[in-house]
Amino acid sequence: MINSHQNAIMPVVYDLPYVPPNSYRKNRSASISGSYCLCGNKLKCLLGLILTTIVGIALVIALAFIITSINNDELTNYNSTIDANNTSDSNITTITTGVAPNSGCYFGGDLVNLVDGNYRRIDQLQVGDRIWSLANDGQTLIEDEMILMMHAESNSSIPFYTFTTFDGHFLSLTGTHYIAVIDTDLNKTIYIQASKVTNKHQLIMPNRTVKINKIIQSFRTGFYSPLTTTGNLLVNNISTSVYVASYGVSPEILHRVFTPIRIYYYLMRWLFGNNYNPFESNITYGLHPLPAFLKANETTIRFLYNIEKNMILIIIMTLTMYLGQKYIKRNAIWLSLYYVHCFI
Numbered sequence: 001m002i003n004s005h006q007n008a009i010m011p012v013v014y015d016l017p018y019v020p021p022n023s024y025r026k027n028r029s030a031s032i033s034g035s036y037c038l039c040g041n042k043l044k045c046l047l048g049l050i051l052t053t054i055v056g057i058a059l060v061i062a063l064a065f066i067i068t069s070i071n072n073d074e075l076t077n078y079n080s081t082i083d084a085n086n087t088s089d090s091n092i093t094t095i096t097t098g099v100a101p102n103s104g105c106y107f108g109g110d111l112v113n114l115v116d117g118n119y120r121r122i123d124q125l126q127v128g129d130r131i132w133s134l135a136n137d138g139q140t141l142i143e144d145e146m147i148l149m150m151h152a153e154s155n156s157s158i159p160f161y162t163f164t165t166f167d168g169h170f171l172s173l174t175g176t177h178y179i180a181v182i183d184t185d186l187n188k189t190i191y192i193q194a195s196k197v198t199n200k201h202q203l204i205m206p207n208r209t210v211k212i213n214k215i216i217q218s219f220r221t222g223f224y225s226p227l228t229t230t231g232n233l234l235v236n237n238i239s240t241s242v243y244v245a246s247y248g249v250s251p252e253i254l255h256r257v258f259t260p261i262r263i264y265y266y267l268m269r270w271l272f273g274n275n276y277n278p279f280e281s282n283i284t285y286g287l288h289p290l291p292a293f294l295k296a297n298e299t300t301i302r303f304l305y306n307i308e309k310n311m312i313l314i315i316i317m318t319l320t321m322y323l324g325q326k327y328i329k330r331n332a333i334w335l336s337l338y339y340v341h342c343f344i
Contacts, residue, residue: 108222
């Protein structure tokens with residue numbers, strides 16, 4: 001068992017390229033748009049871009065109403081659950097919810113480095129905290145931001161996988177949490193669940209990789225699930241993803257699904273100032289109403305995501321069908337005369 005007081009890491013000065021968040025988002029967007037453009041012509045993609053933008057704006061507006069409407073309902077439900085658990089047995093000192101075993105989270109005592117040079121425990125992170133994340137290449141530090149604590153249960157005890165490296169670094173994650181590792185057989189970076197990491201994998205730290213000495217599975221008390229703008233997070237100087245495998249999709253897909261949430265966050269902070277919490281809720285324990293809503297409406301969200309992902313293909317197919325139908329109607333008489341002539 002690793003005690004939380006051992007989790008102290010000194011503030012570090014990274015000798016790595018620094019990329020401001022705005023530049024990183026701009027370069028990342030350019031890279032994504034370039035790799036997903038099917039025609040290579042911006043004019044041909046304009047219609048798809050417009051429709052995608054409309055869908056995105058609609059989702060952002062919908063989020064505003066959703067967050068407002070579900071906070072009160074979820075607050076009542078969660079308070080009822082906690083009260084019931086507290087009164088069911090006086091000998092029980094931990095509070096558990098039905099989603100805890102399947103949650104992918106960090107141990108609350110692990111640390112993240114703040115941009116100002118200090119560090120903070122995960123269980124003390126606040127919305128708007130400027131923190132460091134590591135790009136997928138492992139070579140570039142990114143100035144990141146914590147935008148939402150999706151799940152927080154300080155008194156619940158659940159299984160964690162604790163990875164210890166040969167040089168003394170360590171990290172604790174629940175089994176379904178994604179982490180970036182080097183697959184030595186494939187010689188590339190992959191994201192896998194913590195429960196599937198073996199000693200053959202290597203963990204990623206700023207500008208280097210480290211070998212795993214041992215993996216210990218044990219129960220630890222207190223787990224948290226922060227959401228960042230990049231979808232990554234440096235924890236105890238080890239690169240991780242903030243996403244989990246509960247939805248059965250990759251971290252890359254989850255990051256795209258959460259795009260409307262990031263847009264809503266930036267928009268509200270721009271309108272009301274950097275001290276405004278767009279996802280403010282009175283719930284301090286349990287699953288935040290927003291991820292609870294996403295989980296409850298998983299089928300609908302998958303459907304909308306697939307439509308958006310294949311928007312260009314859908315437009316091409318629709319135009320092809322429309323033009324084909326229009327051509328057939330226009331030339332129906334001539335085609336009829338042609339077939340009659342052929343039979344005669």
